[in-house]
Amino acid sequence: MxxxxxxxxxxxxxxxxxxxxxxxxxxxxxxxxxxxxxxxxxxxxxxxxxxxxxxxxxxxxxxxxxxxxxxxxxxxxxxxxxxxxxxxxxxxxxxxxxxxxxxxxxxxxxxxxxxxxxxxxxxxxxxxxxxxxxxxxxxxxxxxxxxxxxxxxxxxxxxxxxxxxxxxxxxxxxxxxxxxxxxxxxxxxxxxxxxxxxxxxxxxxxxxxxxxxxxxxxxxxxxxxxxxxxxxxxxxxxxxxxxxxxxxxxxxxxxxxxxxxxxxxxxxxxxxxxxxxxxxxxxxxxPTFQPLAILRGDLATLLETINDLKATTIPYWLELQYEGQAVIADLREQLMAAVANSHLSILRIRNNRIFDYALQQSQEAETLDELSVEEVFERCLEVHRIEDSQRQLLRQTFNELTRSLTQQEEGL
Incomplete structure (x- = not known):
């Protein structure tokens, strides 16, 4: 058998x-x-x-x-x-x-x-x-x-x-x-x-x-x-x-x-x-150990959905996609204020009227030693607001360079 x-x-x-x-x-x-x-x-x-x-x-x-x-x-x-x-x-x-x-x-x-x-x-x-x-x-x-x-x-x-x-x-x-x-x-x-x-x-x-x-x-x-x-x-x-x-x-x-x-x-x-x-x-x-959610809509819709989530006890990490027609200068500030002192965290805001905000946040202080070289590179792309069309080529070049350096270090 x-x-x-x-x-x-x-x-x-x-x-x-x-x-x-x-x-x-x-x-x-x-x-x-x-x-x-x-x-x-x-x-x-x-x-x-x-x-x-x-x-x-x-x-x-x-x-x-x-x-x-x-x-x-x-x-x-x-x-x-x-x-x-x-x-x-x-x-x-x-x-x-x-x-x-x-x-x-x-x-x-x-x-x-x-x-x-x-x-x-x-x-x-x-x-x-x-x-x-x-x-x-x-x-x-x-x-x-x-x-x-x-x-x-x-x-x-x-x-x-x-x-x-x-x-x-x-x-x-x-x-x-x-x-x-x-x-x-x-x-x-x-x-x-x-x-x-x-x-x-x-x-x-x-x-x-x-x-x-x-x-x-x-x-x-x-x-x-x-x-x-x-x-x-x-x-x-x-x-x-x-x-x-x-x-x-x-x-x-x-x-x-x-x-x-x-x-x-x-x-x-x-x-x-x-x-x-x-x-x-x-x-x-x-199981889902860290809940994620994407919220879409104009400002009123986003604020309403955030309030609904605040009524729960689920600690969502959020991506907000603003789809309204109005250009709101303080959009980020209003959205961040909406989740202040709650169990919700906004990690990314995508604004189709202006540009994407990439919110690189951490719940604890970061030092350079805690970041990988890839993370440092991604932070640089965000800080300098490199266009998405250019990022892929830059990532490919960066990856080739880091792989080459790793191979030299490993003697392979």
């Missing part, structure tokens, strides 16, 4: 992320507490984290503290194995620094690839030391990892080679894992993990999913993954969804909202029940 086991697929925690300037450590801690409860209640044996554990390659001490405390607490849970891969936001060297120590706790971390495909192939064993699961743990594949660029290469050619390199890497690692399976037990389940953008995937405006190449040239087709994979656990896209309509190939999505556009959107982690090579999937809805 096939062995039954339970796995949990999650990704894109983005620990250390700030929401329009607001520190989210408490909210993120609540999610990790809830996740641990689900692991215990559902008797989860294997936890899969498909990248973007942190929001930046230089996470602060509080974000790292959340991560390591969670891993420490897992030791007392039913979870026997944890598999973590790096995403594009993560520093491979930071994740892999305690790799050998974590391995003693059956926590497997793959931050980057090297010449050894076997580094990414994990054979997990049960309590009786018998093979129970094969995992191809493929981290985020950077351009430098999988191809050599030509001097006269066009943008289109660069994209084609990048896609071919990603596809070839998955084909190669899965072929080697399949050989292992046939030698051990043909009924052994094979799970593949990845952090990448599959063509046709849905995103949400403002959700923070970065374009990694101009025009999305790194997006690969869903058919690029080998058929031998029994379940594909992906990260990078923040909306939970199927890959190319296949229920056994999925993005779990980010467990916390990354933008106001996700207000009211259901967030999830995925509970997998495996019997041999057959998996059934049950989404577990993540």
């Amino acid at each position: 096939p062995k039954t086991m339970r796995l949990l697929h999650t990704s894109d925690w983005h620990l250390g992320h700030r929401f329009h300037g607001r520190i989210r450590h408490e909210e993120q801690a609540c999610f990790l507490d809830w996740l641990l409860e689900q692991i215990e209640q559902q008797a989860v044996e294997v936890l899969l984290v498909a990248g973007d554990i942190f929001d930046t390659t230089t996470p602060g001490s509080r974000a790292q503290g959340l991560y390591y405390r969670f891993l420490h607490r897992l030791a007392a849970s039913p979870c026997r194995h944890v598999v973590i891969i790096a995403g594009n936001h993560d520093s491979p060297s930071l994740l892999e620094a305690p790799r050998e120590l974590l391995r003693q706790l059956d926590i497997h971390v793959v931050g980057t690839i090297d010449d050894r495909l076997e580094k990414e192939i994990l054979l997990l064993k049960d309590r009786d030391n018998r093979p129970e699961l094969l995992i191809c743990a493929v981290p985020f594949l950077r351009d430098r990892d999988i191809r050599q660029a030509g001097v006269a290469e066009t943008l289109e050619e660069k994209g084609r080679l990048l896609r071919e390199g990603i596809r070839a890497h998955y084909q190669g690692i899965c072929a080697q894992a399949e050989q292992m399976r046939q030698a051990i037990d043909p009924h052994l389940p094979l799970v593949a993990m990845g952090h990448l953008f599959v063509a046709g995937g849905r995103t949400q405006e403002g959700d923070g999913v970065r374009e990694l190449s101009i025009g999305g040239l790194d997006r690969i087709e869903g058919a690029s993954f080998p058929e031998c994979i029994d379940y594909l656990a992906l990260g990078h896209l923040h909306i939970g969804q199927l890959v190319a309509g296949n229920p056994l190939r999925r993005y779990s999505g980010a467990p916390l909202a990354m933008s106001f556009g996700e207000a009211g959107q259901d967030k999830q982690v995925l509970l997998l029940t495996g019997e041999g090579r057959n998996f059934s999937i049950k989404p577990l809805q993540v």
Whole structure:
């Protein structure tokens, strides 16, 4: 009779992320507490984290503290194995620094690839030391990892080679894992993990999913993954969804909202029940730990809706979209006065008559050490009121520079 086991697929925690300037450590801690409860209640044996554990390659001490405390607490849970891969936001060297120590706790971390495909192939064993699961743990594949660029290469050619390199890497690692399976037990389940953008995937405006190449040239087709994979656990896209309509190939999505556009959107982690090579999937809805709301209308409508929310006890973070025709010079002041001394917080005001106000506020004093380089850059864009049409190009240039500096520091 096939062995039954339970796995949990999650990704894109983005620990250390700030929401329009607001520190989210408490909210993120609540999610990790809830996740641990689900692991215990559902008797989860294997936890899969498909990248973007942190929001930046230089996470602060509080974000790292959340991560390591969670891993420490897992030791007392039913979870026997944890598999973590790096995403594009993560520093491979930071994740892999305690790799050998974590391995003693059956926590497997793959931050980057090297010449050894076997580094990414994990054979997990049960309590009786018998093979129970094969995992191809493929981290985020950077351009430098999988191809050599030509001097006269066009943008289109660069994209084609990048896609071919990603596809070839998955084909190669899965072929080697399949050989292992046939030698051990043909009924052994094979799970593949990845952090990448599959063509046709849905995103949400403002959700923070970065374009990694101009025009999305790194997006690969869903058919690029080998058929031998029994379940594909992906990260990078923040909306939970199927890959190319296949229920056994999925993005779990980010467990916390990354933008106001996700207000009211259901967030999830995925509970997998495996019997041999057959998996059934049950989404577990993540509670809303910090309510968000978008209010739209003219000034009278906005003030009326704010008063209605003040009558509740829900501590909403608000985005206000002024849609009136009148130009109101003190619009911001009136709206801020309306929420003064209440449990409501206005984080953003969008005024279609003038411009957007980006209200970067924090409930505690900030120092430069607490801000990531990405956050400092975004603050500069806001302070200088750079037009949206120019911001994307500036972000792409900035991201290329920071990635280059990170690679030099890591010696990669």
